[in-house]
Amino acid sequence: MRIPLSKPHIPKKVFENINEVLSSGKLSGDGFFCHSAEEKFRNKLKIKNALLTSSCTHALEMSMLLLDAKENDEVILPSFTFTSTANAVLVAGLKPIFCEIDPQTMNMDMNDVAKKITHKTKAIIPVHYAGVACDMESLFSLCEGQNIMIVEDAAHGIGAKWKGKSLGTIGHMGTLSFHDTKNVICGEGGAFLTNNEFLADKAQIIREKGTNRSQFLRGQVDKYTWVEKGSSYILAEPLAAILSAEIDIMDELNAKRGVIHNYYMEQLHDLEQKEILALPKIPHYCDSNYHLFYIILKNEDARNSLMSYLRARGIGATFHYIPLHSAPAGECLGYKKEHLPITEEYSKRLLRLPLFPDLIQDDYSYVVEEIFNWSKTI
Numbered sequence: 001m002r003i004p005l006s007k008p009h010i011p012k013k014v015f016e017n018i019n020e021v022l023s024s025g026k027l028s029g030d031g032f033f034c035h036s037a038e039e040k041f042r043n044k045l046k047i048k049n050a051l052l053t054s055s056c057t058h059a060l061e062m063s064m065l066l067l068d069a070k071e072n073d074e075v076i077l078p079s080f081t082f083t084s085t086a087n088a089v090l091v092a093g094l095k096p097i098f099c100e101i102d103p104q105t106m107n108m109d110m111n112d113v114a115k116k117i118t119h120k121t122k123a124i125i126p127v128h129y130a131g132v133a134c135d136m137e138s139l140f141s142l143c144e145g146q147n148i149m150i151v152e153d154a155a156h157g158i159g160a161k162w163k164g165k166s167l168g169t170i171g172h173m174g175t176l177s178f179h180d181t182k183n184v185i186c187g188e189g190g191a192f193l194t195n196n197e198f199l200a201d202k203a204q205i206i207r208e209k210g211t212n213r214s215q216f217l218r219g220q221v222d223k224y225t226w227v228e229k230g231s232s233y234i235l236a237e238p239l240a241a242i243l244s245a246e247i248d249i250m251d252e253l254n255a256k257r258g259v260i261h262n263y264y265m266e267q268l269h270d271l272e273q274k275e276i277l278a279l280p281k282i283p284h285y286c287d288s289n290y291h292l293f294y295i296i297l298k299n300e301d302a303r304n305s306l307m308s309y310l311r312a313r314g315i316g317a318t319f320h321y322i323p324l325h326s327a328p329a330g331e332c333l334g335y336k337k338e339h340l341p342i343t344e345e346y347s348k349r350l351l352r353l354p355l356f357p358d359l360i361q362d363d364y365s366y367v368v369e370e371i372f373n374w375s376k377t378i
């Protein structure tokens with residue numbers, strides 16, 4: 001594709017950090033760059049504990065292992081999400097309960113969540129799609145007085161806010177992704193966030209193969225040993241070195257995305273007026289990080305027609321998320337397409353357009369021009 005869907009921005013400082021880490025001879029996790037990046041996240045996001053992980057997938061798995069749940073306890077999550085959100089639930093031996101989305105934001109529909117809460121509900125995972133916050137106020141009131149943990153999947157959400165609070169820091173636990181396609185990247189990486197010290201201590205043990213190695217490195221115990229169940233979820237130093245440089249320019253990168261996002265919004269407004277497409281809505285309680293830009297077409301045929309039209313012209317437009325409930329693994333859990341009709345419909349109508357910090361104006365205006373050209377063909 002001449003214009004890809006997304007492309008990471010790599011600042012010069014990354015190369016300096018990589019040289020430094022390679023010369024240091026310390027490449028495993030929990031080293032200088034890991035600590036430096038974690039401190040930057042604590043300060044920037046205003047969170048007490050930020051632990052770097054090898055991916056958001058792994059941070060989600062850690063969160064589910066931390067629930068202290070019984071087998072078959074339930075976790076509510078949207079079907080419109082990446083496989084990792086549901087896999088984490090299964091890896092911990094829990095039961096995923098899929099809920100509908102609100103087509104205004106593609107985030108979980110709190111009315112449907114309300115219907116799905118039972119005495120078995122152990123946790124709810126709000127996924128902040130496209131870096132736009134879920135309706136956390138409604139979620140908190142649904143969970144009030146009940147022993148339900150809120151674990152935010154903020155894979156898309158670095159730097160975005162809900163009522164002034166950073167996504168990932170609002171619930172009991174939160175997770176971030178630094179995969180190549182995200183706003184802040186290190187190739188593959190993630191973070192586990194919590195303000196709860198008890199959970200943070202346990203998370204460090206899970207992240208370090210079930211050992212108290214982190215306490216040992218802090219000089220709190222004189223040798224480290226196996227203390228409970230765990231895995232290997234720590235981020236290696238070379239990746240932390242990339243991340244440490246990326247965090248410093250996060251606001252600048254998000255602002256560049258914002259310019260392109262707003263351009264698409266303004267330029268495509270006419271087509272929304274003509275009901276050819278619908279534009280995303282950002283609720284008043286949210287400051288977006290403009291992670292991605294999507295439009296909703298009238299139906300699946302129109303979406304596929306525009307997608308092929310743009311691709312034939314070198315523009316990497318694409319769909320997003322095949323609903324989990326109707327994927328083969330979802331069907332094995334007993335779900336059928338018709339259980340979540342809104343998710344089914346809107347995932348077929350959604351089309352993502354190229355958006356990344358180094359996308360130049362000539363290219364994003366070309367994307368808009370070609371969408372208008374396509375609209376004349378229908």
Ligand SMILES: Cc1ncc(COP(=O)(O)O)c(C=O)c1O
Binds near residue numbers: 056178179
């Ligand atoms: C909503 C959501 N959650 C989790 C993930 C997994 O992130 P990672 O690739 O860092 O494991 C993704 C990946 O894009 C995602 O979109």
